[in-house]
Amino acid sequence: MNRTKLRHRVGAIKRFAMPSLFLGTNTLGLLLLGFRLIHPDFVVRVLYDLNTLFYPTLFLGLAARRIVMRGQGVRPGLAWIALALSLLTLRVYATHIEPRSLQLREVTISSSKVREPFTLLHISDIQSGGIGAYEEKVFDEIRALNPDLIVHTGDLLQPTGGLTRQSELPKLAALFATLHPPMGMYAVEGESDTGLVHIPPDKLGGLRFLNSESIGIRANGIHIRLLGLAHAQSFRHGAVPETEVSKWLADSPTEAISIVMGHRPDYLTRLTDQPIDLCLAGHTHGGQVRLPWIGALATSSNAPKAWSRGYHEAGHTRINVSAGIGASHNKGLPSIRINCPPEITLIRFVPEKTL
Numbered sequence: 225m226n227r228t229k230l231r232h233r234v235g236a237i238k239r240f241a242m243p244s245l246f247l248g249t250n251t252l253g254l255l256l257l258g259f260r261l262i263h264p265d266f267v268v269r270v271l272y273d274l275n276t277l278f279y280p281t282l283f284l285g286l287a288a289r290r291i292v293m294r295g296q297g298v299r300p301g302l303a304w305i306a307l308a309l310s311l312l313t314l315r316v317y318a319t320h321i322e323p324r325s326l327q328l329r330e331v332t333i334s335s336s337k338v339r340e341p342f343t344l345l346h347i348s349d350i351q352s353g354g355i356g357a358y359e360e361k362v363f364d365e366i367r368a369l370n371p372d373l374i375v376h377t378g379d380l381l382q383p384t385g386g387l388t389r390q391s392e393l394p395k396l397a398a399l400f401a402t403l404h405p406p407m408g409m410y411a412v413e414g415e416s417d418t419g420l421v422h423i424p425p426d427k428l429g430g431l432r433f434l435n436s437e438s439i440g441i442r443a444n445g446i447h448i449r450l451l452g453l454a455h456a457q458s459f460r461h462g463a464v465p466e467t468e469v470s471k472w473l474a475d476s477p478t479e480a481i482s483i484v485m486g487h488r489p490d491y492l493t494r495l496t497d498q499p500i501d502l503c504l505a506g507h508t509h510g511g512q513v514r515l516p517w518i519g520a521l522a523t524s525s526n527a528p529k530a531w532s533r534g535y536h537e538a539g540h541t542r543i544n545v546s547a548g549i550g551a552s553h554n555k556g557l558p559s560i561r562i563n564c565p566p567e568i569t570l571i572r573f574v575p576e577k578t579l
Contacts, residue, residue, distance in 0.1 A: 242286070249271075269555050331544065337447075342443075351381065376411040382416045400428060406444075409429075412435070433452070458491045489525055493527055508545060512561050514564045
């Protein structure tokens, strides 16, 4: 092979080496997420750092090499510069902008059990690394909605950067103390809530944990039966069999609105044949990163991916899975959200005749 052909072949390999590396590592990451061979949060962290830190730095280096060392001018390096700046911009947006862009989602449920309308605010996964301006803004918006009932489906705090639960829980309790829904505030345990179920509501700003416990709520002619699952019970093969929920339903007055809340949406797959008025869950954060045509990259749940966020009617029940207020910090993850903004959900129960 003569030198000219060899140079052309080496040049072709060099041209395709970087795109191949870029596509190859991302394809491998997606496969690992799909087959769950490694903890999803670790894979997401590696992919995120590769695509928004490592590759932009590499692309800028390639551009500089073409411009300075080869003396080819600016034009040949513009594509690499543009790609690098786009990925760096994505990191700024995904870490610092979208995770603070709280959305309000609204759902209306018509029920023959309702004589007067009332509102339930479903919040989940505050999962704050440290209580600050964002959390204060969230509670300002909750106060403005003035809901009748507030439920939180797990994971209040996940302190980072040297902060602790001892330092942040009183701040969060103070925020809950500014809320005064007439039907009360209730929560269930998530992964990061270990031990909180034993803290009395007056130490949590009025928030009461239901740990494998049901409660009756009566206000303004409305009767609600609320069942809160323990964290282990919200797994797909959790400790609460369907027969226990059936017994709870049978013991509830026929006019009572039945609501079940658990942290993980896995439990929902076991209750679709039960005539429950509403089932609530969180945990998935909606996937946090959602790609076109693919949807959520990872949900850390065995529930159908289509249920990773939002309101759905499934079998004989209705379900709402919150995309959450915060973001996961497992495995050193920064706050990441792409095409999946944080949310709170206002659910209106109205008499059937009003629709």
